[in-house]
Amino acid sequence: MTKTIKNVICTFCGTLCDDLEVDVSDDGKKIVQVRNACAIGAEKYLHVGNPGRVVLPRMRQEDGTYKDISYEEAIDFAAKTLLKAKKPLLYGWSSTNCEAIAAGNTLAEKIGGVVDNCATVCHGSSLLAIQDTGVPSCTLGEVKNRADRIIFWGCNPAHAHPRHMSRYSIFPRGFFSAKGQKGRKIICVDCRETDTAKIADTFVRIKQSYDYEVFDALRTLLRGEEIPDEVGGVPREKLQEVVDICKSGRFVTLFFGMGLTHTLGRNHNIDNGINFIRDLNDYTKATLIAMRGHYNVTGAGQVLGWQYGFPFACDLSRLTMARHNPGETTSVDLLVRHEVDACVVIASDLAAHFPFEATRRMAHIPTITIDPHISMSTELSDLHIPVAIVGVEVGGCCYRMDNVPIETRKCIDAPDGVITDEELFKRISARVDELLAEADVKNASEYLAKMEA
Amino acid sequence: MSEIIIKNGHVFDAVTGLKGDVADVCIKDGVIVDKVSNAATVIDAAGKTVMAGAVDVHTHVAGPKVNLGRWYRPEDKFRLGERCSAKLNPNTRIEGGFSIPTVFKTGYEYARMGFAFTMEAAMPPLYARHVHDEIRDTPILDQAALPVFGNNWFMFEYLKNGEYDNAAAYVAWILRQTKGYGIKCVNPGGSEAWGWGLNCLTVNDPVPYFDITPKEIVDGLITTNEHLKLPHSVHLHSNNLGNPGNYTTTLDSLKIAEGHTANNNFGRDTVLHHTHVQFHSYGGTTWADFESKAKEVMDYVNKQKNISIDTGNVTLDETTTMTADGPFEYHLGALNHLKWANVDVELETSAGVVPYIYGKNVKVCEMQWAIGLEIALYAKDMMRTMITTDHPNAGPFTRYPRVYAWLMDKEYRDAQLNGFKWSSKVIDATTLAELDREISLYELSQMTRAAPAKVLGLSKSFGGLAPGMKGNVAVYNINPDNMLKGLELEDALSKVSVFIKDGVKCVENGVVLEAEPVVKKTYWVNSSVPDTKQVIHDVSEKFLKYYSVNLANYEVVDHYAPNQEIVEV
């Protein structure tokens, strides 16, 4: 006998599909079956029961092996490491719930750390562009109900957001878009003919790293000015065609992804893209949405936003004020420039997704990784603290790629003794308070001064 | 058993009718009482002004567009590298932001000015969770939020067909789902039209594809509101905001209230609250011949007893405009060429954000400043007129004390007026220079305490010092016997001597004390009106077909509002 949980939220990508059906065993300990999920989502739920789940914190030993320790020891080690560090980095946050992120920020504020989330190597540049030129956006439901022109630029939902096209962008039938795909024209711009490009009506292959120039050409054409015969490997006629398709639409939506943020120019590519959309609004209705990767990277930014006013790369080391300056307070720069002397990796895999130069630095400073599973980071850090999996073993609030908050659901119980991110951070904070009280000081700065004296 | 007695202060309170008389205020277990034992903590308020905790009827301090504003305006925060003085209290959280303060700064700053309650003025139901997330993290303040209904597809259908039972049932359902407080209506029809890049500029422009007019929407909403007997009236931001000559639209919108009578058990006798009227009182045809119509609008407001307004005073700062009026923000962005952010919300509303600099040497801004003050000064019934800056649209709420000072001290505002680059032009196009009126402390206590509490249907617990009301008391370093002027007055109003919330002293001489013990509450309205078959059917159908989330994942569950104060209707 199994019981079925309906309307489960898939905690893999920023699409945050909320229509999964999960069959769990009677004792509520095992997931038996998952319906409606994409291949990745299904794997996420089904492999939870795989053997080899870590249930106790593991401390790295001299000889390179790991030794299981109790949560108390782990929490004490974490609190002391963070207090001793002059400028610790707390990176990740994108695969946990907002409650945990809020608890983490409280801790970061106590120990004067730098809080940074995965946006820093993902859509950070998009956020920089938004800071420079704003963002005419809308919810995914608007796209579903109204859009008749869809542009995918430097993103590949077929691989990265498998159900995006069927739920929101290409196929769904909405209030004003009853014809579904038939009523829509799909444009795909990329340097490789991705599987998304194969579905598109128009595929524009541009030379790698020429996005900025191409956007500029489109905007120039939109204003009826002349451009060279070829821009970024695309003939003028093709660009004119794209402009005409957009202008003839009633509701244009541009989805963009890593193809823009990871390549030459970074924020400027998106900056110019946003301005292209803004210009289009003089002729028709146009919006754009960033294809956020991890399921709650947006939420991590939202919490930082309302607590300190910045979407990512938030430096709290002054203890009295928050500072934000990507290029200085972003994780990769902090690690590569040797600006931080301790590191906490939460709900993300720094070692697997950062350039190696940064990873090596992480491996050489005291590092604590908080992750339900074994990952590259856990294998390179001094301490690995296992936690419950958000969206499977614990609920909590998460934000979709269009900033819509959705409450994730608990499906099964976490393994005995394994605690949640939120509880963990609250306990570390409590331990920090104890240590400050013991040393009889007001804040971490004084604590460090006392230690040095 | 905490007891406090505030001794010998000059008490200004519209509820008990005290106009500066020296009296004691007693609080026991967080509630105002007649007397307390000798064990009570004594706060000496001799030579000081005592008022109830203030209430903000319209402010944008939580939610998606507010946070988008925070996200995309890092330049609105501390300047990098500048060493700010150590926090006065290590137990408070880091504060940041000027025009869009972080949640911590919001709570602390409001408390420093003596505010106990604020109303988040626009909550897109789909984003309700986000709004409550931020409200939960805002310290000290009691808060509530108004869901927007003016561009809601369900309401369009029901109101078009005059199905008021269904409309009422749907509103009640949304209030339960989103933990909302009342009915907000922003640019009726216009924000939906913005879904196609269009707008509704008069009350008679039909909404594209929905064959209903703003007039019908507002009229229907008022009917629904009184049918539901909600504590607050319909909260309207009418069409055609911020354009020269828009005062006619404003009057048309206000006239819709004629013939409606308030029907509720909360002591509210208005049926329509028109917000930030300053933005809606413009004459002329272009920015060139743009002039003030504050008098025309206020004359109507003064004689029409069943409507209330708030001012929306311009504070002459660099700020960030944000409203659910999508088309307006696009228009504004095209005017000042600054960064434009926009969020359209499926089936419900739209929203926009644009930074704006109210320059001291820009004619239009100087005019807007004057018009805002005119509106307050023309008001006859202070129980229907409230002071706001439509935070952060006309200026950040942290500038309230400056606005109060301008209103209470003619010299101060004339100095500002004559200091303008275009002062002669502003004096010609407005009547501010002729107005000698100075708002009294008692009138201030009405406009910032009793009136908003009454209009919001909270007069049983907020806005006064009568026994039984919440123990929210603000003590200012103002001696009515020798009244402060200008900057000093502004200063005294921005830093309370003591602020007591729910019987807990949480601010002293402008310094926030331990913020933790104060239990902040989230207010929301639970209407007993049951769902109708039709509504149940429509909801399940529309969610299946048009929404991007499932019905089951729409509700704001309890842990988003850990300390709820549920207003049962």
Added chain:
Amino acid sequence: METVTITLKAVPDLYLECESVTPDKFAGKTAAEIAALPCSVGKCNYTLGDWFEISGRPGATAADTKIIVNGKGTDKCKYFGAWMTAGEVVVNGTADMFTGAWMEGGKLTIKGDVRSFSGLQMKGGEMIIEGRAWNYLAAAYRGDWRGMQGGLIRVKGDVGSDLGTFMNGGTIIVEGNADIHIGTHAEGGTIIIKGKAHRRVGGQMVKGEIYVYQGCDVMMPGFKKIEEREIEVDGEKHVFNVFIGDLGERHSKSKGEVIYGHLYTLKE
């Protein structure tokens, strides 16, 4: 002009934030008072005395105060001369981020390189960099549309990317080469690059002038050649190809004339 010489005692373990090192903060203080000025590494608060040997004495006002910074490890110090309004600062070595950021007046000389965000949103004064400058030299802070307002920056070596983003006024002279994104969103001011620029010069610019003597590898599509003209730049006359742009942007009008940004490259 009185001179204060401060010498770094040790190389900072992480990065030293010493925004106190400006004539404005030093002026009229005794050596002891200067030594008491704050600086910090991460969350640890120190005083200048903890990190620097301080000799000499400052003038009564910022204007007649000169600060000379010596010692190994200056390249791990941020904010030298930030917010300075008058006087002079000389750094004998490489300086890290935010050197001369938000500078309003006076003279700032760096004998080595400066790292990113130097001269950020500069309002006035003169900054001479004898080595190379990294990215975001004289750019606007994140989200701000008010970049460099005035003053002069002269770089002897190369510069990185995002030079003079959102520039409103002032002059930047680069004697070496430049990387990508020069004068993006420029709304005024003059950028002179005597070497070559890589790509994306003048993207989204609406006003202002950019000289790139040896041209750029890839020209922005939004630029149109209008004429060839002899112009005197930085004391020398040359014949330039004159381009207007960025035609993709909305340009304002004055007296019926549309205002464009101008890009000049040397005519071979």
Added chain:
Amino acid sequence: MAEGAYSPLSKLFQKEDFEDWSKPHLVGQTTEYSSLLQLQAMKEGGKRKYGDGIIVSVITCTEIKQGIAIETGKTSPQYFDACSVIELHEEDFKTLGISKNTNVRVTSAAGSVILKASTTTQSLYPGLAHIPMGPWANILVPSYTYSTGEPCFCGFDCFIEPAPQEKVESAVKLMHEKCGLKYVGDPHYD
């Protein structure tokens, strides 16, 4: 040309130049560097070939296979198979003179790693190669961020040589060795 504006090709193979963090990043490391390679290529008659290796511009992106593998586990064989490959255009296989699924040594300004050369359905153009995001790709990704926080994940140049006799390392081993940590075998918690 001022020192540092261009990085000589030789730097490619002198790893320690990139080990030393305190050296300022070369101005426009990746971009200027690639334009140098183009110059060189032109000199040699428009060929991108040097010795038996070729120069390609590499992008690293997410893929559904890699996505699933991440959920299966970073130490799983699926993850290894999904990420330890470099996808090339058929043309480039010809120029390299190797057949599909041959191991190659890939070297960038940041590092050097052995990968398996394979083809893809998501067609590239000659001179453009793709490595799925992961530890192997990141050995090659230059950490230069142009002061935006975003490293050069896409569009950095690499030198590819056939290395049929070399072995592709497991992620954990690779990381431990490169970081100079003691490798005691992949974790197993069965």
